[in-house]
Amino acid sequence: MEAACQTVGEIRTYKLGQTIDPPAVIVGPPRLLWEAQCVDGGPTSAEFSVFLVTRLDERATEVLFELVPQVVLAIEEQTKGTVSEANPTVYEDLPGYELRTLYPLW
Numbered sequence: 001m002e003a004a005c006q007t008v009g010e011i012r013t014y015k016l017g018q019t020i021d022p023p024a025v026i027v028g029p030p031r032l033l034w035e036a037q038c039v040d041g042g043p044t045s046a047e048f049s050v051f052l053v054t055r056l057d058e059r060a061t062e063v064l065f066e067l068v069p070q071v072v073l074a075i076e077e078q079t080k081g082t083v084s085e086a087n088p089t090v091y092e093d094l095p096g097y098e099l100r101t102l103y104p105l106w
Helices: 060-078
Strands: 012-014 024-027 031-033 045-053 082-091 094-104
Touching: 045 060, 045 082, 060 082, 060 094
Parallel strands: 012 024
Antiparallel strands: 024 045, 031 045, 045 094, 082 094
16 A cells, blocks of 8 residues: 555655654554455455645645545555545644555455
8 A cells, every 4th residue: 555655746655653754654554354254264354544644734734635535546546445434633743634444355
């Protein structure tokens, strides 16, 4: 997912705990789901929190409204992931959206 997000404008991707220079995407650890019986007993899908953040300034909302659809499109066109919702959030004092992204594992 990180590689897909990097195709959008000037977005940079970071791992948890790294210093962030926005606009940026941080992919959190997934919530694992067992939606059907698997032969190996492993999860069938994972739901990731993809945090899209920007600088805290007078253009923050405008920038986020421009970037959210682009990031969603990149994720859905370049990965097996599907974004189910985008919720406003604050991540490390930066305004952003949490994109809930379901990713099949089978």
